Amino acid sequence: MAIILDGKTIAKKLEAELAAYSRIREIRLDVILVGDNLASATYVRNKHRAAERVGMQSVIHTLPVHTKSEEIEQLIEELNSNEEVDGILLQLPLPEQLNSEKLLDSIHPMKDVDVFHPENAGLAYLGRPRIWPCTPSGILRLLHEHEIDIVGKHAVVVGRSNIVGKPMAALLQHANATVTVCHRMTKRLQDFTRQADILVVAAGSPGLIGKDDIKPGAVVIDVGSEFVNGKLTGDVRFAEVEPIASAITPVPGGVGPLTIASLLSNTVRLASLRRGWAN
Numbered sequence: 714m715a716i717i718l719d720g721k722t723i724a725k726k727l728e729a730e731l732a733a734y735s736r737i738r739e740i741r742l743d744v745i746l747v748g749d750n751l752a753s754a755t756y757v758r759n760k761h762r763a764a765e766r767v768g769m770q771s772v773i774h775t776l777p778v779h780t781k782s783e784e785i786e787q788l789i790e791e792l793n794s795n796e797e798v799d800g801i802l803l804q805l806p807l808p809e810q811l812n813s814e815k816l817l818d819s820i821h822p823m824k825d826v827d828v829f830h831p832e833n834a835g836l837a838y839l840g841r842p843r844i845w846p847c848t849p850s851g852i853l854r855l856l857h858e859h860e861i862d863i864v865g866k867h868a869v870v871v872g873r874s875n876i877v878g879k880p881m882a883a884l885l886q887h888a889n890a891t892v893t894v895c896h897r898m899t900k901r902l903q904d905f906t907r908q909a910d911i912l913v914v915a916a917g918s919p920g921l922i923g924k925d926d927i928k929p930g931a932v933v934i935d936v937g938s939e940f941v942n943g944k945l946t947g948d949v950r951f952a953e954v955e956p957i958a959s960a961i962t963p964v965p966g967g968v969g970p971l972t973i974a975s976l977l978s979n980t981v982r983l984a985s986l987r988r989g990w991a992n
């Protein structure tokens with residue numbers, strides 16, 4: 714039987730730490746939501762509620778699906794120059810007429826709470842992070858809180874997106890794991906996943922990983938969160954993997970809550986740096 718890595722409990726602990734920060738009420742996070750993607754609207758609402766719980770100001774800018782790029786650029790520019798705004802988050806995916814890369818690049822690096830700006834990503838990869846992307850840093854916190862040793866372990870990351878897989882691999886390397894990255898073109902995926910002491914699956918492919926894909930005793934982190942028949946579903950077949958893993962995250966209630974708590978924590982960190990409260 715595996716230890717269940719309960720993200721909800723750790724997220725509550727992180728939120729309590731943030732709520733206790735003396736300047737939390739001065740800090741403001743602005744989220745831009747374009748279009749009517751239901752999942753995105755839910756994520757934005759959850760982020761807003763979490764910000765309210767810790768006492769952080771949270772403003773949501775909801776824009777219609779056909780909004781022109783120039784209008785979003787103008788809004789980002791206003792938020793960039795508004796001294797009261799500490800974090801700007803452009804919720805992805807954007808409607809297809811919009812160029813995500815160009816818009817994300819226009820967010821001021823000191824307000825880029827998601828670490829999409831090349832300056833922040835570059836600093837993180839060089840081992841001089843201002844902040845790390847929310848999901849990987851939440852996962853590190855989860856491992857740390859459960860006293861799971863990372864040093865010298867073989868960590869296998871399935872997925873290489875800019876938001877999860879790539880920074881996850883970088884952060885694990887930073888934490889002194891030996892890291893292998895797999896992706897859609899990897900041949901014989903199982904040969905790699907079966908070697909993992911720590912397996913992080915961020916493929917967005919429901920049920921991809923089963924009991925034959927893991928080494929007995931592995932720590933299994935399931936980032937996947939796709940709606941299948943209206944139910945949030947991970948990349949790992951929990952019921953069959955849980956009996957042979959040493960620790961495993963559930964979906965929902967594993968990585969998700971920590972991603973949101975890390976977003977708030979990143980906002981506090983960037984606010985402290987930009988306003989000169991910390992160095």
Ligand code: NAD
Pocket residue numbers: 848871872873874875876877878895896897898899902915916917918921936937938939968969970972973
């Ligand atoms: P993405 O589609 O940008 O990237 C998926 C990656 O997985 C790609 O690099 C691809 O090569 C790889 N991949 C896909 N199918 C594969 C397969 N069969 N074998 C090996 N590799 C495969 O997705 P993303 O933004 O990185 O998100 C991944 C999943 O994590 C999604 O389900 C997303 O909803 C979820 N997610 C959850 C959280 C959270 O907080 N819980 C946060 C971010 C993303």
